[in-house]
Each structure stands twice: as structure tokens, then as C-alpha cells.
Amino acid sequence: MSFLGWITLAPLFGFFLILFLPRNNPALIRQVTLLLSLVIFAGSLGLLSGTQPDTNVPWIPDFNINFHLSIDGLSIWLVLLSTLLTPIAVLISWKYIDHRVKEYHALLFLLEFGVIGVFVAMDLFLFYVFWEVSLVPMYLLVGIWGHERRIYAAVKFFLYTMAASVLMLVAIVYVYLQAGTFSYPEILRMIGSSQLVFSPTAQFWLFLAFFVAFAVKVPLFPLHTWLPDAHVEAPTAGSVMLASVMLKLGTYGIVRFCLPMFPGAARECADWIVALAIIGIIYGALVALVQPNMKKLVAYSSVSHLGFVVLGIFSFTQYGMDGAVYQMLNHGISTGALFILVGCLYERRHSLEIKDYGGVGTVAPWLSIVFVVTTLASVGLPTLNNFVGEFMVLVGAAKVSLTWAALASLGVILSVCYMLWLYQRTFTGETPEEVRKHVYDLTPREWAALLPLVILMVWMGISAQTFLPRITASTSPILKQTTVNVPFQVQDATPASQEVADAR
Amino acid sequence: MLDSFIPSWAELLRFMPEIILSLVGSLLVMLEPVTGPKSKSMLGHVAIAGLIVALGATFVAHANPGAAFSSMIVVDGFATFFRVIVFTVGILTIFSSYQYLDREGSNRGEYYALILFSVVGQSVMVVANELIMIFIGLEISSIATYVLAGFLRDDKRNNESAIKYFLLGSFATGFLLYGIALIYGATGTTDLGEVRQAVLQSAEPPVLLLSVAAGLMFIGLGFKVSGAPFQMWTPDVYQGAPTPVTAFMSAGPKAAAFAIFLRIFVTVFESVGDRWEPLIWASALASMTIGNFAALQQKNFKRLLAYSSIAHAGYVLVALTARSEIGTASAMFYLAAYALMNMGAFAVIAHVAGKGETTVDVSDFAGLGAKQPVTAALLTIFMLSLIGVPLTGGFFGKFYIFKAALESKLLWLAILGLLNSAVAAYYYLRVLVVMYMEEPSARTENLEPMPMSLQAALWLPAAGVLFLGIFPSAVLEFASASARLLGQ
Numbered sequence A: 001m002s003f004l005g006w007i008t009l010a011p012l013f014g015f016f017l018i019l020f021l022p023r024n025n026p027a028l029i030r031q032v033t034l035l036l037s038l039v040i041f042a043g044s045l046g047l048l049s050g051t052q053p054d055t056n057v058p059w060i061p062d063f064n065i066n067f068h069l070s071i072d073g074l075s076i077w078l079v080l081l082s083t084l085l086t087p088i089a090v091l092i093s094w095k096y097i098d099h100r101v102k103e104y105h106a107l108l109f110l111l112e113f114g115v116i117g118v119f120v121a122m123d124l125f126l127f128y129v130f131w132e133v134s135l136v137p138m139y140l141l142v143g144i145w146g147h148e149r150r151i152y153a154a155v156k157f158f159l160y161t162m163a164a165s166v167l168m169l170v171a172i173v174y175v176y177l178q179a180g181t182f183s184y185p186e187i188l189r190m191i192g193s194s195q196l197v198f199s200p201t202a203q204f205w206l207f208l209a210f211f212v213a214f215a216v217k218v219p220l221f222p223l224h225t226w227l228p229d230a231h232v233e234a235p236t237a238g239s240v241m242l243a244s245v246m247l248k249l250g251t252y253g254i255v256r257f258c259l260p261m262f263p264g265a266a267r268e269c270a271d272w273i274v275a276l277a278i279i280g281i282i283y284g285a286l287v288a289l290v291q292p293n294m295k296k297l298v299a300y301s302s303v304s305h306l307g308f309v310v311l312g313i314f315s316f317t318q319y320g321m322d323g324a325v326y327q328m329l330n331h332g333i334s335t336g337a338l339f340i341l342v343g344c345l346y347e348r349r350h351s352l353e354i355k356d357y358g359g360v361g362t363v364a365p366w367l368s369i370v371f372v373v374t375t376l377a378s379v380g381l382p383t384l385n386n387f388v389g390e391f392m393v394l395v396g397a398a399k400v401s402l403t404w405a406a407l408a409s410l411g412v413i414l415s416v417c418y419m420l421w422l423y424q425r426t427f428t429g430e431t432p433e434e435v436r437k438h439v440y441d442l443t444p445r446e447w448a449a450l451l452p453l454v455i456l457m458v459w460m461g462i463s464a465q466t467f468l469p470r471i472t473a474s475t476s477p478i479l480k481q482t483t484v485n486v487p488f489q490v491q492d493a494t495p496a497s498q499e500v501a502d503a504r
Numbered sequence B: 001m002l003d004s005f006i007p008s009w010a011e012l013l014r015f016m017p018e019i020i021l022s023l024v025g026s027l028l029v030m031l032e033p034v035t036g037p038k039s040k041s042m043l044g045h046v047a048i049a050g051l052i053v054a055l056g057a058t059f060v061a062h063a064n065p066g067a068a069f070s071s072m073i074v075v076d077g078f079a080t081f082f083r084v085i086v087f088t089v090g091i092l093t094i095f096s097s098y099q100y101l102d103r104e105g106s107n108r109g110e111y112y113a114l115i116l117f118s119v120v121g122q123s124v125m126v127v128a129n130e131l132i133m134i135f136i137g138l139e140i141s142s143i144a145t146y147v148l149a150g151f152l153r154d155d156k157r158n159n160e161s162a163i164k165y166f167l168l169g170s171f172a173t174g175f176l177l178y179g180i181a182l183i184y185g186a187t188g189t190t191d192l193g194e195v196r197q198a199v200l201q202s203a204e205p206p207v208l209l210l211s212v213a214a215g216l217m218f219i220g221l222g223f224k225v226s227g228a229p230f231q232m233w234t235p236d237v238y239q240g241a242p243t244p245v246t247a248f249m250s251a252g253p254k255a256a257a258f259a260i261f262l263r264i265f266v267t268v269f270e271s272v273g274d275r276w277e278p279l280i281w282a283s284a285l286a287s288m289t290i291g292n293f294a295a296l297q298q299k300n301f302k303r304l305l306a307y308s309s310i311a312h313a314g315y316v317l318v319a320l321t322a323r324s325e326i327g328t329a330s331a332m333f334y335l336a337a338y339a340l341m342n343m344g345a346f347a348v349i350a351h352v353a354g355k356g357e358t359t360v361d362v363s364d365f366a367g368l369g370a371k372q373p374v375t376a377a378l379l380t381i382f383m384l385s386l387i388g389v390p391l392t393g394g395f396f397g398k399f400y401i402f403k404a405a406l407e408s409k410l411l412w413l414a415i416l417g418l419l420n421s422a423v424a425a426y427y428y429l430r431v432l433v434v435m436y437m438e439e440p441s442a443r444t445e446n447l448e449p450m451p452m453s454l455q456a457a458l459w460l461p462a463a464g465v466l467f468l469g470i471f472p473s474a475v476l477e478f479a480s481a482s483a484r485l486l487g488q
Helices: A003-019 A026-048 A073-093 A101-120 A124-133 A135-145 A150-179 A184-192 A200-217 A226-233 A236-261 A263-289 A294-313 A318-349 A365-379 A385-400 A402-427 A433-438 A444-462 A468-481 A494-503 B009-014 B016-034 B037-063 B077-104 B109-127 B131-149 B156-187 B192-201 B207-224 B233-240 B243-295 B301-321 B325-352 B373-387 B393-407 B411-437 B452-470 B473-487
Strands: A055-060 A065-069 B066-068 B073-075
Touching: A003 A026, A003 A055, A003 A065, A003 A073, A003 A101, A026 A073, A026 A101, A065 A124, A073 A101, A073 A236, A073 A318, A073 A444, A073 A468, A101 A124, A101 A135, A101 A236, A124 A135, A124 A150, A124 A184, A124 A236, A135 A150, A135 A236, A135 B411, A150 A184, A150 A200, A150 A226, A150 B393, A150 B411, A184 A236, A184 A468, A200 A236, A200 A263, A226 A236, A226 A294, A236 A263, A236 A294, A236 A318, A236 A468, A263 A294, A263 A402, A294 A318, A294 A385, A294 A402, A318 A365, A318 A385, A318 A433, A318 A444, A318 A468, A365 A385, A365 A402, A365 A444, A385 A402, A385 A444, B009 B016, B009 B037, B009 B066, B016 B037, B016 B109, B037 B077, B037 B109, B073 B077, B073 B109, B077 B109, B077 B243, B077 B325, B077 B452, B077 B473, B109 B131, B109 B243, B131 B156, B131 B243, B156 B192, B156 B207, B156 B233, B192 B243, B207 B243, B233 B243, B233 B301, B243 B301, B243 B325, B243 B411, B243 B473, B301 B325, B301 B393, B301 B411, B325 B373, B325 B393, B325 B452, B325 B473, B373 B393, B373 B411, B373 B452, B393 B411, B393 B452
Parallel strands: none
Antiparallel strands: A055 A065, B066 B073
16 A cells, blocks of 8 residues: 555544544544644645555455555645645634534544545545545534534435435446446546447436536536535535535546546537536626625635636636636635635624624724635635636636636626625624624634635745646646547647646 | 155255254243243343354355255355345344343243244245245244234234234235246246256246246245335334334345245246346336335334335345346345344334334434434444445445346436435435434433443444445355356
């Protein structure tokens, strides 16, 4: 087992460790979780060095199922995002979670285990296992520690994802029966060398089965209705993990599996998927505009932002693809930070209604400043992270169709409206008595949670070069793979890297 | 001439598990009058010991495979697999019965003896290689189970359960017997191997007669496994019977009935497979759909699991519809996983039920997660396995079944079946919701701590379910090797 294997299994170890800690000592549980999750994060940084050897251990030899893990430029940042956000989730739950502390932290580790596994699994069966395993802890996190309508939200979340993913299981088994293996690199090799050819009809249905499972997670309009419920009802850390990491499972799946395996179908469906993505961008933004509830507002903004990611992917350009992957990370960081900030406000004032706030800036200036920075990052101000991603996505989309780009950029404009309006109503103006009494500035613990994210917003905004080359290295082969077996001619994939070089 | 009637040592060895269990069962009946009311649990311990010895004898017998008693029975991998299942179910049932019987004030020796006799019957069913043996095994098992279903004789629901089970069960057995008679009429033999040969070798096999026989046997067996449209009795009987007995019925007799289902349909009726395949296809789909959608409405936990057991019978029928070695193997694997997860779930119900089973609604489990976290965690494992979440035996079993279905080009059945399992997630999840997300009920507030015996009845299946989910290889290889031999 290689280093990667140990990093993947480490959270599972954490899960069992927490289970054996005494129940009546919550402080100890929190400290151990924080420490261990920091260690895992530090360890995962080691994945950046050089090329990591795969872990490939036989698991169920009868079906040729292997515990095959591999990491590349597409997954590395998403893994790091997950390992970074886990200690942050512990920090922001420190005071907020006061009952069943042990189960809570154990489930956080289980969730981390599941999502990391999804990002690195290179065996279709293993991928499905991780995919489903990550579902259970999130369901429980929302259902046990959430707000009033938590049960409805949790069950809806579980059923949506479950119903969509059973069809993916059928598709996975079908692919296995055709290819004779679950090993993903092997399947890709067979597709690349035309040893494995799906008929157009089969390819279409297989693509759809995979795509719907991913689209529910993304969530793509009109499959998004579970998201506002789950986000609003989840505890802060649950919202953060859900928005920042879990939604990425869907977009990651599309890039990793849907495109390379079913390129023909993907290109054929691109038009209506892009249409749905653009509808999602505008619809999400418009709905966010009228939300009276902060968390719901941020949740709908996620629908809008994830629309950009899908748009970028299905533009089939190097720009669009890189921008989409970059945007996955950006969204994870800025929306994660927004949820944390909203959570901070909730812990103080115990309300998520925007009308209960106002003038927070005068009593909590630092909170206000961090909120401004995050807001600006989220709306795509140049020099902050989202700008880079959105710009690249729009360029990619414009290369295919100017109309797409124009419509999508409406979403950017709308995002400025709803975010700044949120800021204005919450942080400026008269300070109501309740706010004055309860709201205080950021505590050191909250600083510790937010500062890394703020630093990343700036860093990713001004130095995209740190991240992009690795992403491009992984996405360009995927893009190239999508030209395999495609009945119609597409522009050569090679100039794409040149374009990216120009852009830089 | 006379020699052939005296069984050889090897033949006795192959039948040893049944011999042991019959002796221990009879011993229990004799010990019952001489044991004091305080020490009835001792009889249970004896029964468990007997089952463990029988389990050991099963492995010894497996080391000497072959037929016995003029090939009335045959010990092959298939038989061993199911013997292990039914003996394990017997052990788990007794573990979960002690506390229950004490609470109901009916801790008597007959109970343990009846369990053993029922297990003997199932064991005979799974080793039988001959239609009359199958019938005898089925009757031994059924009659003991009828009595068990009404074991608390002062309880009205127990009586209802027993009578219903008995009446409908007798009818079903009648159909089965009629089918056997027709086969004998068509081929002149009741030996499964000879029937198969006769059908294969005759120039013009009596297709019509065989098809009618297959239909009649399907009715009888469909009843025993509670597959639609013969599932009507299941909810009432499961709800009314004492909870440990319900657990037992849902696992042991069902597994044994599926064993003979597989043995008969993949050997004898293979040649008329095209005729019965649509029948089982429809039955599988109907079982899954009826079971799952009816379960959505249930408040009573036992009734919920009864409907879920109909749905799970549907999944196994999918494996049968596949009509392949891998289908047989997947059915075997699934039945093993299902027996474990269902035994575990019912053991928790037996714990929470309270005197007179007054608290068996799902809502009575509210707050279990806060009051007894370990119990709740174990029940969670069983529920997740019933849903089919990865890393549990239930998931792998389902995966294996639907893989078999796809391999046999049953695309629609696979899709509809898996969508069904997503529907099922809703009602299993409700149990988790109630347990973890609601305030404790009056029952869970005053829940007594779990006795050792019940802990064993929970931990063992939980470990088994996780083992089957994470390291399925060993069981898988055994199942597919036995399935390969069976088809020959």
C-alpha cells in the first residue's frame, strides 16, 4: 500500500479511534479530532510532492475488484480541499455541537473517508462504494444535528441521491459485463484502442445513468430541489462539507467518468446540458435574490455557481474545462467561508432571517471585513479566486457560442446584486437592539477557521499558476479522450494547450 | 439385498447433523419435566450446544461429500451452505429468545425442542435429493413452526398467527404434493437426478405435464418463501408470532424453501425453463413492488419487516429468473446475508418489545440512539444492510443478484428492482430517523440494559453482515463452486 492508500484510510482510522474514546469527555473528543484531522491534512500535503504511486490491492478477486487508488491533477486539489475543510469543520462545531459530540466527530471522519475515497478511486466498484458510503454520514449529520425541518431535509437528500445512484450501479455493472473489468484505466485503454465500443444507443443510456447520478449531486437544474433544504437545515459544518466537498463529487464524476467513457453521448447531449446549466445559473441567482433566509440565499447561489462548472465542462474546450475544475475549488473555498460566516451570525443571534440583522458592521468590524472579502470573492472580483475560474469558463463558453457566454455572464451580474444586497442589509444601517446585545466580533477560534480560507481566496486569485498546470495536465488527456469514437469531427485538441499558454 | 438397507458409516456421517439435532431435541423434551422452573434456560444452552455440534458435524460431512441412503439425500456444497445458514439461524434465534420468554413467563423446554425439530426439517430439506424427502423435510419444519408461531397460547395474536399460518401452509403443501405426484406420473421416479435424466433423454418430454407440475410446485414454494401473489399471509403471521419466532420464520424456513426451490427448478425443470421464466419474472417484480410499497405505510415494526421480507424474496426471485450458475450463487449469498441482517433486526425488536409486545411500533424506538447507542448502532448496520448500502452484506448480495440478472439480459428487471430498492430506502431510513432524530419514547426511557444472550444475538449477525460486505470473497467462492456443481 502506497502513501496515498494510507492517507485515504487515515480518516477511517480516525472514525474507529473516536468510537473508542469515552463518551463523557467531549473536550477530549474535540481535541483528538482536531489534532488528527490536522495531521491528515499535513500528510495529504505530502501528496503534492512528485508523482504518487498508485495503491492497487486485490479486494474481491472473484470479480476482479481491486482497491485501486490513484491521484492526479484533477483529484489532488479536491482531496486537499477535503482534508483542509475537515479540521475547519471541527473548529466551527466546537461550541455549536453540544450533544452527541462523540458520534458527530466520528461521522465527520467517516465523511472525510468517503469523499477522499470518491476522489481517488480508480475502480468503478470501489468508486460506487465510496460514493454511497459518503452519503450515510452526511445524512446523519443533517438529520441529527440540523435545524427544525432537519428530518425532512435529510431524508430528501438521501432518497434523491440514492434513487439516482442505483441507476449508475446498473450502468457500472453493464460496463463491467462488456469490458470484463472494473478497473477504470483498463476500461479507458480499451475504449481508446476501440477494443470496447458501445453502440450509440447503449452509450446514450449509459451516459444518462451516470450523468443523472452526478447531476443530482451537482445539483443541476431541475434536480436541485434537495439542496436548499439540506443546506438550510444542516448544522454549519454540515453545510460547509456539503457545499464545498459533496457537490464536487458530482462535477468530479462528470469530468472523470462521463466524458472519457461516453464521449459521443456527452457531445451529443452537450447542448441541452448546457441549456440546463445556464437556466440553473440564472434561475439560482434570481431565486437567491429574493430569499429572506441567509442560508437559503447562499444555497441557491451554489446552484448558480455550479451551473458555471457544468457549463465549463460541456464547452469541451481546454479553457472551459480548466476553469470548471478551478471553479470547483473556488466554490468550495468561498461558499465554505460564507457558510461559516452565516454560521457565526447564527451562533450569536440565533436567527437566519436577514431582517433580524442590520448594522452588524458597527459591533463586529472584523466579521464584517471577512464577510466583505468573501462576498467579493464570491461575486468574482478580479484578484480574488472566483474571477479566474469564471473568466476561464466564460472564455471557454464564448469559444463555442457567444450566446452561451452572454447568458451565463448574466449570472455574474446577478450574483453581485444578491450578495452585495445581502451584505448591505445585514452589515450596514441601523443596529437593532438584539444585534447590539448578542453579536460580538470573531473569536480566535473562528479566525483560525476563516483565515486559511481568506488566504486561499487571495492566493488563488493572484497566483493561479500554482494550481492550473497540474489541472491542465490532467484535463487535457480527458479532453483528448472525448475526441475518441466521436462520429463528427471536432477541432484538434492539441492547440488547446497553446491557447492556455497564451492566456497566461 | 439386505446389505443395501444397512447404511454405511460414511452415509451416517453425511446425515450426522440431523441425527444429532433429533437426539438433542428428544433429549430436551425428556429433560423438560425434570428441570425446575428457574433453570429452563439451561435447556436453551443445551440446544445451542447441540446446534454448534451439528455445525461441526456439517463440516465433517462436507469433507466426505456424496449421496446417502440410496441417494435420498446428497451432501454437496450447496447443502452445506444452507445447512450452515439454518443452524446459524437456530443459534441466533435461541440467543434472542431467553429474555423474551422470561419476560412473557413462558420459558419452557418445548420451545427449544421445537426450534431444533424445525431446524432438522430445514436441514433435511436442503440435503434432500428426492421429492419425497423434500416433502418430509418441509413438513417437519412447517409443523414445528406452526406450533412455535402460537407458542404463547394465551395470546390472541399468537393464536391468529398460528391458525393462519397452519391453514394456508397446509394448502400450499398440498399444491406442492400435487406437483410431486405429477412429476412422478410423468417420469416414474421421484429422484431428482433420475427425473432430470428422464426428461433430458426422452425424445418427447411431457412438456405440458412438467409445466403444470412446475406451476403447482411454484405455488407451494412461492407460499413458503412469501413471494407474490402468495404473500398474503406474511404480514399477519409475522406480526402475530412471538418476535424471536418471527425472526426464525423469516430466515430459516425461508432459506430452506429457497434451497429446494433452486434445487428443483435449476435441475428438474431446467428443460422447461422458458415456460416458467416469465412466471418467476412477474412474481419477482410483483413481490418487490408489493413488498416495498406496502411497507411504506406500516407503523408496526414487525409488519414493516414482514413486508420487507416479501420484497427481499422478490430480490432472490430475480436471481432465480436469471437461470444461471451465477444466479444460483447470488441467491445463496443473498440468503446468507439476509438471514443475518433480519435476525439482527428482529433481535432488537425482541429487546424493545416489552411484555406482551405492547411496544413494537416504529415510534417506540424513538430516542434509542441516545439511550442505548450501541444497540442503535447495531440496528443501524442492519438497516443499512437491508437498504443495500456498500460495505454491508446486503449491498454485495444485491449487487451480485443484479449483476446476474444483467448477465442474463434481464435489463428491465434489474432496473425496476434497483429502483425498488431506492423506494425501500425510505422506510428503512424512517427507523434511523426515529431512533436518532426524535425525543425518547416512554419505552426507550425505561429500557432495561441488554442481557448477554441478546448481545450475542446482535453482535454475531452484525459482524457477519460486515464481514460479508467487506470480505465477501470466501463465501462467494464457496457459493459459486457449489452452484457450479448443482447445475451439472
